[in-house]
Amino acid sequence: MKILVTVKQVPDTATKIQIRADGQGIHEEGIKWVINPYDEFAIEEALRIKEKHGGEVVVLALGPSRVEEAVRQSLAMGADRAVIVTTEGSVEPATAAHALAAICQQEGFDLIITGKQAVDDDSAQVGPMIAAGLGLPQVTVVIHLEVDEASKRLRAERELEGASEIVELPYPAVVTAQRGLNEPRYPTLPNIMKAKKKEVRRVTLESLSLPAQPWVTVNRLFEPPTRPEPTILSGDPAETAKELVRLLHNQAKVL
């Protein structure tokens, strides 16, 4: 099985986001960059499939030069090699999907695994867009995956609100990984050393000659509204409980 895994580098989830004065992005100084958490599940699943069925795991990433760090970490987890689409500008999901789909086509594959969503733009689009672009079936938000090599079919459990469903599909296909799919491994020291020597191919975004017009434009980023000063009660539990219910009933009028 040749498995392609897309890996996005994103700000650590604990990062405080500071919006630039022009509203056109965030301040990048002091940000700790990490592999998108859902992409870690994607890498882990690809490695497990390879361990069972043999084959190759190739990491695909798109972004500025700093993404090399996330790529090396993915290689240290056990991926075999990587392709980086380089661009310094910010990229909206459609452009990312089209660029990554082009690389998928160059590489060839049996399976593509992405994260369910990137925790920076929170779009949850790139996986299904790659699938549709390449004419492949998809299954998203996957928490359990079975691969049947004989029939070239997948059986996946995907998470819904308060329920889950089983989806069956032929592969090649696109799967998007949700938390619960597996427990990602930590890179071992020998693997971190090995990762430094693994092959990383670089392709410029421009060389893929995609349409220039983005599908979605972000006019501006802005701060969420701040919450009013809180009312904090302390003292006797019975009194505070009574007062809280009174406030929720009479002041907030929500009970």
Next chain:
Amino acid sequence: MANGVLVIFDQNAGDIRHVVLEMLTVARSLGKGPVTALTFGTDAAKTLPKLAEYGADRAVFWESYTQYSSDGFSAAIAQSFPQFDADVILFPANAWGKDLSARLSEVLGAGLATDCLHLEAEASGRVKAIRPVYAGKALAEVVINTPVQMFSLRPNINAAEVHHVNPEVLDIAPSVDPATFQAVVVERKEAQTGTIELTEADIIVSGGRGMKAPENFQLLDALAAALGAAVGSSRPVADEGWVPHSYHIGQTGKVVSPTVYFAIGISGAIQHLAGISGSKYIVAVNNDPEAPIFKVANYGIVGDLFEVVPRLTEEIKALKAQQ
């Protein structure tokens, strides 16, 4: 030129989620052409009374599509699209809607903004959307540049307003044979019945590590029962197995937007706050006055939850008894 709004959603035995009513209201508020509702599966037509009550001008029911397939449904919608007379498409931002909308976006070559909080039509017919990014730590104002503009709408943010109409049921048959669907849903596993889904709940009672042990969640179950609320949790208690994974709220769990969110024994880590920032009121109970949750709360009690929560439950029962 097409200028209507197509509202696409899932239904179950004729029941539709509240977000669909919110979508219909938003669709009308855009002041564009006719609002067309499209839904699928057995009993799809049973949604008609609700669609009439909330202002769908036209309805299309594809009852022969009994098993969901992302590739099948998106191909069929794309083939029939010219007949829907729409240049704006709305989806619910739930697992179903995100799966289908993203695929349809590529198939139609139409830009998509996911999980929007607010939509507003500009004079040009472009729709301006506000959506959270970085897990709600920032908001983005976005526009779509393609001729067809797609949006998915976060549940529980927009009001649903009654607007009686008499929808015309359009006779547009889906042109893709289900036998050609590739990815097909073969089984659905329901969670426990009777539980209110977190992303649609009006009130949520959520517990964290301060609950100390799984059996103590009974305290929250009792409070939730008195309030008619859903129960949620921080991530560590779900990881510990104190509560099911489906309870986990936050950046890597569910994003909720209830009217009232009770955070009980939850410190208020940034990843947890990311999941609750859409709550209208946040109420915190914590014995540490310095806990970060108090910085985002509207109301708080500094105290031992084991003493406070049972009394809260009693007070709420007493209030409900009066009402």
